[in-house]
Amino acid sequence: MQSYSLTHVSDTILLRELTALVAQDRVTTAALLAHIAEVDARKVYVPAGYASMHAYCVDELRLSEDAASKRIQAARAARRFPALFAAVADGRLHLSAVCLLAPHLTTMNAEELIETAAHMRKSEVEVMLARRYGPPPGMPSSVRVLAPIPAGLLQHAPGHVED
Numbered sequence: 001m002q003s004y005s006l007t008h009v010s011d012t013i014l015l016r017e018l019t020a021l022v023a024q025d026r027v028t029t030a031a032l033l034a035h036i037a038e039v040d041a042r043k044v045y046v047p048a049g050y051a052s053m054h055a056y057c058v059d060e061l062r063l064s065e066d067a068a069s070k071r072i073q074a075a076r077a078a079r080r081f082p083a084l085f086a087a088v089a090d091g092r093l094h095l096s097a098v099c100l101l102a103p104h105l106t107t108m109n110a111e112e113l114i115e116t117a118a119h120m121r122k123s124e125v126e127v128m129l130a131r132r133y134g135p136p137p138g139m140p141s142s143v144r145v146l147a148p149i150p151a152g153l154l155q156h157a158p159g160h161v162e163d
Helices: 011-042 053-060 065-080 083-089 095-104 110-117 122-133
Strands: none
Touching: 011 053, 011 065, 011 083, 053 065, 065 083, 065 095, 083 095, 083 110, 095 110, 095 122, 110 122
16 A cells, blocks of 8 residues: 655655656656547547546546546547647646647647747747737737726725625
């Protein structure tokens, strides 16, 4: 049985093992995406009794709905652009970055977008994509700052409750 208590481990070893586990997790995630992509492409989930890859991931693999959606989106993108597998495996891209890049990837820009997004935080990838392609659908293209409501008017607003 695995013990999850690490109180006896030195700080140096703890950090070294954490770094190794994160590297292992990245490689495992890339392999997982490759498997999801292939099962999805072959529709192997249908003979297993599932109507979709998402249903298979949630009901058979017990992934959350969000985890399943993100991994399927990333797997489909990586199947089209295999460089994404390596970028995930070596830690240049995280799953969120792959999902953000996916709708924008083409054969003409994939290499450049993957390189540009390497090692970026999710928020940095969002900004980079917004600068290149505009805001995501449903997001305003600009934000307007409104003047504060004078205190006297706020007291008479519907639903206002005094402190």
